[in-house]
Amino acid sequence: MISISPPPRPDRARIQDLGGAVLAGGETEDLLALLLHSARTDLDARSALLVMPLAADTWAVEMVDGSDASVLLGAGVPPDSPAGRALHAADAEALEAIAELELGGEPQRALIGVIDAGEHGLGLLATLRPTGSTPYDPADRERLDALSGLIALTLRGPLRGGSTEIDDERGRIARDLHDLAIQELFAVGMELEGLVDSLEAPGMTPSNARIRSSVATSVQGVENAVAQIRQIVQSLRRERAAATLTEQLRHEVGLATAGLGFVPSMRLPPHPAEMDAELPPEIADDVVAVVRECLANAARHAHATAVAVTIAVFSEGVDRVVQVNVSDNGRGIDPSVRRRSGLANISSRARRHSGWVDAITLEPGTMISWRVTLPAV
Secondary structure: OEEOOOOOOOOOOOHHHHHHHHHHOOOHHHHHHHHHHHHHHHOOOOEEEEEEEEEOOEEEEEEEEEOOHHHHOOOEOOOOOHHHHHHHHOOHHHHHHOOEEEEOOEEEEEEEEEEEOHHHOEEEEEEEOOOOOOOOOHHHHHHHHHHHHHHHHHHHHHHHOOHHHHHHHHHHHHHHHHHHHHHHHHHHHHHHHHHHHHHHOOOOOOOHHHHHHHHHHHHHHHHHHHHHHHHHHHHHHHHOOOOOHHHHHHHHHHHHHHHHOOOOEEEOOOOHHHHHHHOOHHHHHHHHHHHHHHHHHHHHHHOOOOEEEEEEEEEEOOEEEEEEEEEEOOOOOOOOOOOOHHHHHHHHHHHOOOOEEEEEEOOOOEEEEEEEEOOOO
């Protein structure tokens, strides 16, 4: 059990800053301390605490930031309490609906975020406010869910391998990006900069042919850079061939953090390992690709402040179905845009398994719903 003193950064750090810190790596306890401190200060809470599984059917408070540390640190979650029953059943929705947390012998008013602890089940991040204080609002919920996602990423960090191996891989990726894609993009920048200078120079307006040639060269350079980046990404995926579907989905959500500026939430079936075993490789690969495409589209076009990914596997009549829903609270699909290559790619992946995809308008935002029927066993 660890008692936390506030980390040295007292400002209200933005989610993207915290996400960058988590993705950059570091000591797990230091990152958890930073995230708990952010949860307490950003949500104007008295204390923030992390509850994690210690053994089978046993959950306890492992970390506390705030004035309740001396009382709550190490306190167990009563198995017959609402939180205890929800944790035992791995019921994320029930956990999020709980407004009071029974710890230290008395109920505490709480806002609860669910943490995926992998094979150990669920844990939770909770912020406590005094009775009679300002109620939590939807913005508080979004913030806590984002921090819960970052804590889950932090807890999985040590599973990625030794620090030497990670440093070597980072170095290889950095070299490939610098020597290939970045150099290509640098050349594109030089070409466009030369074109801009000629357009601005008095009495030296370039010809249409010169402009067309410069733009065509730049477009080709960008396409080359994209191709090189794809090759690098594909090489990484080949090296991750042994990763489970759940691990790949978590990896995609982590990678999307930088582009979105916040951590998207992800909800998996109660027992992810069963999904990993049930989905055939060709469908699992498409599920990962659909989630990646949807997150990329949200980052490029939606201007959203929240994105949620939900994966479900269920029975429908005699069939087993996998459904992927990715929703955001952004500006929606622009009806004037005719070319939507991302949606076309997702639709193609559904058709190859006799499935379908819907783009559903929300208020605000959009939900992409992709579903296919699993082959009969």
